[in-house]
Amino acid sequence: MINKLAAESIGTFWLVLGGCGSAVLAAAFPQVGIGLHGVSLAFGLTVLTMAFAIGHISGCHLNPAVSVGLWAGGRFPAKELLPYIVAQVAGGIAAGAVLYVIASGAPGFDVSKGFASNGYGAHSPGGYSLTAALVTEVVMTAFFLLIILGATDRRAPAGFAPIAIGLALTLIHLISIPVTNTSVNPARSTGAALFVGGWAVEQLWLFWVAPIIGAVLGAAMYRVIGSEQR
Numbered sequence: 001m002i003n004k005l006a007a008e009s010i011g012t013f014w015l016v017l018g019g020c021g022s023a024v025l026a027a028a029f030p031q032v033g034i035g036l037h038g039v040s041l042a043f044g045l046t047v048l049t050m051a052f053a054i055g056h057i058s059g060c061h062l063n064p065a066v067s068v069g070l071w072a073g074g075r076f077p078a079k080e081l082l083p084y085i086v087a088q089v090a091g092g093i094a095a096g097a098v099l100y101v102i103a104s105g106a107p108g109f110d111v112s113k114g115f116a117s118n119g120y121g122a123h124s125p126g127g128y129s130l131t132a133a134l135v136t137e138v139v140m141t142a143f144f145l146l147i148i149l150g151a152t153d154r155r156a157p158a159g160f161a162p163i164a165i166g167l168a169l170t171l172i173h174l175i176s177i178p179v180t181n182t183s184v185n186p187a188r189s190t191g192a193a194l195f196v197g198g199w200a201v202e203q204l205w206l207f208w209v210a211p212i213i214g215a216v217l218g219a220a221m222y223r224v225i226g227s228e229q230r
Contacts (some may be wrong), residue, residue, distance in 0.1 A: 001080070001083070003057055003058075004057060004058040004059075004080075004084075005058075005083055005084070005086075005087040006087070007054040007057040007058035007060075008054075008058045008060075008061060008062065008084055008087040008088050008091065009087040009088065009090050009091035009094075010054070010091060011050040011053070011054050011058070011060055011062045011091065012062045012063070012087070012088040012089075012090075012091030012092050012095070012187050012188075012191075013091040013092070013094050013095040013098075014046050014049070014050055014095070015043070015046040015047060015050065015062045015063075015092075015095075015185070015187075015188060016091070016092045016095035016096060016099070016187070016188050016191040016192070017095040017098060017099055018042055018043070018045065018046035019039070019042050019043035019046055019116075019188065020095070020096070020099055020115075020116035020188065020191070020192050021042075021095075021099050021102075022034060022038060022039045022042035022043075023039045023042075023116040023181075024099060024103050024115060024116050025099075025102065025103060026038065026039075027039050036173075036174070036177050036178075037174070039173065039177065040170050040171075040173035040174045040177065041170055043169050043170065043173050043182070044166040044167055044168075044169045044170030044171075044173070045166060045170075046062075047060070047062065047162070047165055047166045047169050048162050048163060048165070048166025048167075049166075050062060051161065051162030051165060051166065052162050055161075055162065058084075059076070060162075061076075061084060061088065062088060062091075062185070062187070063088060063184070063185040063186070063187060063188070063211075064084075064085040064088055064089065064185070064186045064187055064208075064211075064212070065141050065145075065184065065185060065186060065211035065212050065214065065215040066144070066145065066148060066185075066215065067081055067084045067085060067088070068081065068212050068215050068216065069141075069145035069148070069149075069215030069216060069218055069219045070145075070148070070149070070219070072215065072216045072219035072220070073145070073149050073219035073222055073223060074223070075149065075152075085187075088187040089186070089187045089190055089191075091187065091191075092187035092188055092190055092191030093190065093191050093194060094191075095191050096115075096190075096191035096192055096194060096195050097195070099115075100115070100195045103115070111195055111196055112196065112198075114181075114196065114200075115192050115195055115196045115200075116181065116192045117181065117189070117192045117193050117196045117200040118180050118181045118182070118183040118189045118192070118193070118200075118203070118204075118206075118207045119133075119180065119181065119199065119200065119203050120132070120133035120134075120180060120203060120206060122199075123199055123200070123203060124178075124179060124180060124181075125177060125178050125179070125180075125181055126178040126179060128178070128179045128180070130206070132179055133179055133180045133206060133210075134206060134210050136175075136176050136179045136180055137176075137180060137183055137184060137206065137207065137210035137211055137214060138210045138211075138213050138214040138217065139214065140172045140175065140176050140182070140184050140214065141184045141210070141211040141212075141213075141214030141215050141218065142214040142215070142217040142218035142221065143168070143172075143218060144168055144169065144172060144184055144214075144215075144218065145214070145215045145217075145218025145219055145222070146218045146221050146222050147164060147165060147168040148161075148165055148168075148218075149218070149219065149222040149226065150164075150222060150226060151164040151165055153226060169184075172184055180207070183207040183210075183211060184211050184214070185211060186207055186208040186211055186212070189204055189207035189208070190204060190208075193207075
């Protein structure tokens, strides 16, 4: 269990550092900014690489909503749920701290500009409402879980799950960065919001509630469509 929790913490650290780091450090860097497309790909690559690196150790959840969804889908024991979530959030916060140290080394750094935090209303990249943000996060997370459960089903082609899951997360970011800056992961949201404080912490509730609801819905969908015929 210790190895599993360490793997989850390290993996979530990599996801937040790689994904949020690309947004904070590289998205709009003069002349070589990677933009929305690059940030989307970066998040997908963090999951893809860690799935190959630690999937055989912990399952590579890297996300409290994924752990809840896998539990709801009958793929994960309830007794391991809380320890996994604690390890994931710890990894996300540690990555936020490292990213803050790096980013604050540049002249003119201002954490109040967002630090890749998730938000709605005035803090949505596109000014989207609370309702739009809620629906987006629920639907995106539901389909993320549907893809995870399908790709890791024993009937699915072996060895390709990390690619499908990584590309799914890339697509999710391409769709939803303009709406919420894309969460679908409470640990990722927490790791950034704590260093911004203020509005980011006040709005953090949504990026716990919506992904967890979406994960349970995704698990329920897969239980229906993925059940084996007798």
